Amino acid sequence: MPAREAGEVFGPRMTLFADVLSVGLATAVACLPLLTAPAALSTACAVLRGAGEGRPATAGRYFALLRRRLRTGDLAAGALAPIGVLLLAADLALARAGLPGGPAYAVVAAAVGACAVVAGLRACARPESLTDWRKALRRAARDAVRDVGGSGLVLLAVATAALCAWMLVPLAFLAPGPLALALTAVDARRE
Numbered sequence: 001m002p003a004r005e006a007g008e009v010f011g012p013r014m015t016l017f018a019d020v021l022s023v024g025l026a027t028a029v030a031c032l033p034l035l036t037a038p039a040a041l042s043t044a045c046a047v048l049r050g051a052g053e054g055r056p057a058t059a060g061r062y063f064a065l066l067r068r069r070l071r072t073g074d075l076a077a078g079a080l081a082p083i084g085v086l087l088l089a090a091d092l093a094l095a096r097a098g099l100p101g102g103p104a105y106a107v108v109a110a111a112v113g114a115c116a117v118v119a120g121l122r123a124c125a126r127p128e129s130l131t132d133w134r135k136a137l138r139r140a141a142r143d144a145v146r147d148v149g150g151s152g153l154v155l156l157a158v159a160t161a162a163l164c165a166w167m168l169v170p171l172a173f174l175a176p177g178p179l180a181l182a183l184t185a186v187d188a189r190r191e
Contacts, residue, residue: 019057023047024177026059030066031176035078038120039070042129044180045187049127052188069130077133081120088113117158118144118151125183143187150186157182 023044030040043066051057088109095106122140123129129136144151161179165172 016051016057019051020048020177020181021174022059022177023057023062023180024174026062027176027180028173030063034082035075036070038077038081038124038129038133039074040066041121041176041180041183042074042124043069044176045125045184046127046130048181048184049188052184073133084113084116084120088116114155115144118154121154121158121183122151122187125180125187147186150189153186153189154183157186 027040027044030043031037043062047057047062047065050061055061091109092106095102095109099105119137119141122144123133123136126136126140128139144154157179161175165175
Protein backbone atom coordinates (compact mmCIF):
# COMPACT_ATOMS: atom_id res chain seq x y z
CA MET A 1 0.00 0.00 0.00
CA PRO A 2 1.24 3.52 -0.74
CA ALA A 3 2.46 5.73 2.07
CA ARG A 4 0.34 8.42 3.69
CA GLU A 5 -0.06 11.54 1.57
CA ALA A 6 0.57 15.05 2.90
CA GLY A 7 -2.38 16.22 5.00
CA GLU A 8 -3.88 12.74 5.23
CA VAL A 9 -4.86 11.87 8.78
CA PHE A 10 -5.04 8.11 8.37
CA GLY A 11 -3.07 5.81 6.11
CA PRO A 12 -4.54 3.64 3.35
CA ARG A 13 -4.97 0.64 5.65
CA MET A 14 -7.22 2.64 7.95
CA THR A 15 -9.18 3.84 4.93
CA LEU A 16 -9.71 0.23 3.83
CA PHE A 17 -10.81 -0.67 7.36
CA ALA A 18 -13.38 2.15 7.35
CA ASP A 19 -14.59 1.07 3.90
CA VAL A 20 -15.00 -2.52 5.12
CA LEU A 21 -17.06 -1.33 8.08
CA SER A 22 -19.28 0.88 5.92
CA VAL A 23 -19.85 -1.94 3.43
CA GLY A 24 -20.55 -4.25 6.39
CA LEU A 25 -23.19 -1.90 7.75
CA ALA A 26 -24.77 -1.58 4.29
CA THR A 27 -24.73 -5.38 3.96
CA ALA A 28 -26.41 -5.81 7.35
CA VAL A 29 -29.17 -3.43 6.31
CA ALA A 30 -29.59 -5.22 2.97
CA CYS A 31 -29.75 -8.61 4.74
CA LEU A 32 -32.68 -7.64 6.97
CA PRO A 33 -35.20 -9.17 4.54
CA LEU A 34 -33.69 -12.66 4.73
CA LEU A 35 -34.29 -13.40 1.04
CA THR A 36 -31.68 -10.85 0.05
CA ALA A 37 -28.89 -12.15 2.32
CA PRO A 38 -26.89 -14.16 -0.29
CA ALA A 39 -27.14 -11.35 -2.86
CA ALA A 40 -26.13 -8.79 -0.23
CA LEU A 41 -23.08 -10.76 0.87
CA SER A 42 -22.12 -11.51 -2.73
CA THR A 43 -22.37 -7.82 -3.58
CA ALA A 44 -20.20 -6.93 -0.57
CA CYS A 45 -17.56 -9.39 -1.77
CA ALA A 46 -17.70 -7.86 -5.28
CA VAL A 47 -17.31 -4.32 -3.92
CA LEU A 48 -14.37 -5.34 -1.72
CA ARG A 49 -12.79 -7.26 -4.61
CA GLY A 50 -13.06 -4.04 -6.62
CA ALA A 51 -11.22 -2.16 -3.86
CA GLY A 52 -8.19 -4.33 -4.59
CA GLU A 53 -8.42 -3.24 -8.22
CA GLY A 54 -8.53 0.47 -7.39
CA ARG A 55 -12.30 1.05 -7.40
CA PRO A 56 -13.85 2.75 -4.36
CA ALA A 57 -15.42 0.51 -1.72
CA THR A 58 -18.21 2.75 -0.54
CA ALA A 59 -21.73 2.10 0.67
CA GLY A 60 -23.06 4.12 -2.28
CA ARG A 61 -21.27 1.87 -4.77
CA TYR A 62 -22.53 -1.13 -2.82
CA PHE A 63 -26.20 -0.08 -3.02
CA ALA A 64 -25.87 0.86 -6.71
CA LEU A 65 -24.49 -2.60 -7.52
CA LEU A 66 -27.09 -4.33 -5.33
CA ARG A 67 -29.97 -2.49 -7.04
CA ARG A 68 -28.73 -3.59 -10.47
CA ARG A 69 -28.42 -7.23 -9.57
CA LEU A 70 -31.45 -8.26 -7.50
CA ARG A 71 -33.24 -10.83 -9.68
CA THR A 72 -35.15 -14.10 -9.28
CA GLY A 73 -31.97 -16.19 -9.02
CA ASP A 74 -30.80 -14.09 -6.10
CA LEU A 75 -34.15 -14.42 -4.36
CA ALA A 76 -34.17 -18.20 -4.97
CA ALA A 77 -30.72 -18.46 -3.39
CA GLY A 78 -32.06 -16.36 -0.52
CA ALA A 79 -34.99 -18.73 -0.03
CA LEU A 80 -32.70 -21.76 -0.08
CA ALA A 81 -30.57 -20.54 2.83
CA PRO A 82 -33.33 -20.35 5.51
CA ILE A 83 -34.80 -23.63 4.27
CA GLY A 84 -31.40 -25.28 4.78
CA VAL A 85 -31.09 -23.80 8.27
CA LEU A 86 -34.58 -25.03 9.20
CA LEU A 87 -33.80 -28.55 7.90
CA LEU A 88 -30.56 -28.66 9.88
CA ALA A 89 -32.35 -27.45 13.03
CA ALA A 90 -35.04 -30.13 12.55
CA ASP A 91 -32.38 -32.82 12.07
CA LEU A 92 -30.53 -31.76 15.21
CA ALA A 93 -33.80 -31.66 17.17
CA LEU A 94 -34.57 -35.21 16.04
CA ALA A 95 -31.09 -36.32 17.06
CA ARG A 96 -31.66 -34.91 20.58
CA ALA A 97 -35.07 -36.58 20.87
CA GLY A 98 -33.50 -39.76 22.21
CA LEU A 99 -33.56 -41.85 19.05
CA PRO A 100 -31.04 -44.70 18.79
CA GLY A 101 -27.84 -43.42 17.20
CA GLY A 102 -28.86 -39.83 17.87
CA PRO A 103 -25.43 -38.53 18.97
CA ALA A 104 -23.70 -40.02 15.92
CA TYR A 105 -26.42 -38.64 13.65
CA ALA A 106 -26.03 -35.20 15.24
CA VAL A 107 -22.30 -35.21 14.43
CA VAL A 108 -22.96 -36.21 10.81
CA ALA A 109 -25.73 -33.60 10.45
CA ALA A 110 -23.49 -30.89 11.92
CA ALA A 111 -20.66 -31.85 9.53
CA VAL A 112 -23.02 -31.75 6.53
CA GLY A 113 -24.35 -28.38 7.71
CA ALA A 114 -20.82 -26.99 8.08
CA CYS A 115 -19.94 -28.17 4.56
CA ALA A 116 -23.08 -26.53 3.19
CA VAL A 117 -22.26 -23.26 4.96
CA VAL A 118 -18.71 -23.29 3.59
CA ALA A 119 -19.87 -24.01 0.04
CA GLY A 120 -22.58 -21.34 0.24
CA LEU A 121 -20.27 -18.67 1.62
CA ARG A 122 -17.53 -19.50 -0.85
CA ALA A 123 -20.13 -19.22 -3.62
CA CYS A 124 -20.93 -15.70 -2.40
CA ALA A 125 -17.27 -14.77 -2.80
CA ARG A 126 -17.05 -16.08 -6.37
CA PRO A 127 -17.32 -13.47 -9.16
CA GLU A 128 -19.77 -15.77 -10.97
CA SER A 129 -22.32 -15.23 -8.19
CA LEU A 130 -23.12 -11.84 -9.69
CA THR A 131 -24.66 -13.52 -12.73
CA ASP A 132 -25.05 -17.30 -12.21
CA TRP A 133 -25.53 -18.84 -8.74
CA ARG A 134 -25.43 -22.46 -9.98
CA LYS A 135 -22.06 -22.01 -11.62
CA ALA A 136 -20.75 -20.16 -8.56
CA LEU A 137 -21.97 -22.92 -6.23
CA ARG A 138 -20.44 -25.69 -8.37
CA ARG A 139 -17.08 -23.94 -8.45
CA ALA A 140 -17.25 -23.06 -4.76
CA ALA A 141 -17.98 -26.69 -3.81
CA ARG A 142 -15.03 -27.80 -5.94
CA ASP A 143 -12.81 -25.17 -4.30
CA ALA A 144 -14.02 -26.18 -0.84
CA VAL A 145 -12.83 -29.74 -1.46
CA ARG A 146 -9.56 -28.79 -3.14
CA ASP A 147 -8.66 -26.01 -0.70
CA VAL A 148 -9.35 -27.47 2.73
CA GLY A 149 -7.25 -24.79 4.42
CA GLY A 150 -9.37 -22.07 2.82
CA SER A 151 -12.52 -23.86 3.94
CA GLY A 152 -11.16 -23.90 7.48
CA LEU A 153 -10.48 -20.16 7.22
CA VAL A 154 -14.09 -19.61 6.12
CA LEU A 155 -15.36 -21.53 9.16
CA LEU A 156 -13.05 -19.51 11.42
CA ALA A 157 -14.33 -16.25 9.88
CA VAL A 158 -17.94 -17.32 10.49
CA ALA A 159 -17.13 -18.36 14.06
CA THR A 160 -15.36 -15.03 14.70
CA ALA A 161 -18.28 -13.02 13.28
CA ALA A 162 -20.77 -15.03 15.36
CA LEU A 163 -18.65 -14.64 18.51
CA CYS A 164 -18.32 -10.87 18.02
CA ALA A 165 -22.08 -10.56 17.47
CA TRP A 166 -22.77 -12.70 20.54
CA MET A 167 -20.39 -10.75 22.79
CA LEU A 168 -21.59 -7.31 21.76
CA VAL A 169 -24.89 -7.25 19.86
CA PRO A 170 -24.31 -3.94 18.00
CA LEU A 171 -21.28 -5.57 16.37
CA ALA A 172 -23.71 -7.84 14.50
CA PHE A 173 -24.40 -4.90 12.20
CA LEU A 174 -20.70 -4.51 11.39
CA ALA A 175 -19.77 -8.21 11.19
CA PRO A 176 -20.81 -8.75 7.53
CA GLY A 177 -18.04 -6.41 6.33
CA PRO A 178 -15.09 -8.29 7.84
CA LEU A 179 -16.82 -11.57 6.93
CA ALA A 180 -17.09 -10.44 3.28
CA LEU A 181 -13.45 -9.32 3.38
CA ALA A 182 -12.39 -12.72 4.73
CA LEU A 183 -14.41 -14.54 2.05
CA THR A 184 -12.91 -12.35 -0.67
CA ALA A 185 -9.41 -12.92 0.70
CA VAL A 186 -9.89 -16.69 0.76
CA ASP A 187 -11.12 -16.55 -2.84
CA ALA A 188 -8.14 -14.37 -3.86
CA ARG A 189 -5.80 -16.69 -1.95
CA ARG A 190 -7.04 -19.59 -4.06
CA GLU A 191 -5.96 -17.81 -7.22
